[in-house]
Amino acid sequence: MFVGHYGPSFLAKRLDPALPLWIPFLAVQLLDVFWAIFIFLGVERVRIVPGLTETNALDLYYMPYTHSLLGALAWAGAAGILYRLIAGSARGGTLVGAAVFSHWPLDLLIPTVVLAASVQSVTVRFREESSMRTMLRWTVPVEAGNKGIHNGAIAKTIEAIMASLKPEAAYFLAEGGRRSGMVVFDLKDPSEIPQIAEPLFQQLNASVEFLPVMNADDLKRALAKVSG
Numbered sequence: 001m002f003v004g005h006y007g008p009s010f011l012a013k014r015l016d017p018a019l020p021l022w023i024p025f026l027a028v029q030l031l032d033v034f035w036a037i038f039i040f041l042g043v044e045r046v047r048i049v050p051g052l053t054e055t056n057a058l059d060l061y062y063m064p065y066t067h068s069l070l071g072a073l074a075w076a077g078a079a080g081i082l083y084r085l086i087a088g089s090a091r092g093g094t095l096v097g098a099a100v101f102s103h104w105p106l107d108l109l110i111p112t113v114v115l116a117a118s119v120q121s122v123t124v125r126f127r128e129e130s131s132m133r134t135m136l137r138w139t140v141p142v143e144a145g146n147k148g149i150h151n152g153a154i155a156k157t158i159e160a161i162m163a164s165l166k167p168e169a170a171y172f173l174a175e176g177g178r179r180s181g182m183v184v185f186d187l188k189d190p191s192e193i194p195q196i197a198e199p200l201f202q203q204l205n206a207s208v209e210f211l212p213v214m215n216a217d218d219l220k221r222a223l224a225k226v227s228g
């Protein structure tokens with residue numbers, strides 16, 4: 001939300017004192033209100049392009065209904081007519097329409113700061129979504145496993161894994177005659193891999209694998225992308 005948008009609403013109020021101030025206040029932001037709704041519904045779209053500009057990573061690449069010239073004119077006309085019908089004021093209707101439309105050229109003036117307020121929340125969400133569901137599998141040689149049982153290294157290492165990764169699933173099994181385990185967790189950054197793997201290597205002599213995996217929801221989204 002850009003503070004400059006509110007300038008025209010004070011002007012409208014001055015030109016028609018009968019106009020309740022909240023109406024031009026809403027009018028100048030109406031396109032963004034609909035924009036937010038359309039983004040939510042997936043009718044219009046944004047994407048994150050890290051480093052797009054210094055202050056804003058949001059690429060507003062698809063918003064033809066709210067932020068095109070034609071779209072802005074249509075919303076302005078509709079809002080103006082609606083106010084005119086409800087309030088019975090032609091002057092008020094014209095001012096409301098003009099206030100709605102004023103959003104459009106003002107957005108052009110300051111295209112990248114308009115949504116600065118929402119950038120942060122979207123970016124945070126994007127980061128959360130950008131972690132990778134990963135399966136960590138390890139297998140401990142029999143000898144090292146025997147030793148690890150006796151000196152507590154197995155218990156300690158597995159406890160540490162459970163505490164630090166907070167896996168969504170964890171299974172322990174005998175694979176090919178050796179003690180094995182697998183956990184599914186969110187890998188936030190590949191640079192975490194050594195930190196996770198080293199205790200398994202060093203304490204248990206284990207062989208270790210990291211595999212990107214999908215759950216059923218991930219698969220559904222993936223299939224939609226593949227077929228679309």
Ligand SMILES: [Zn+2]
Pocket residue numbers: 031032035067103107114
């Ligand atoms: Zn806008």
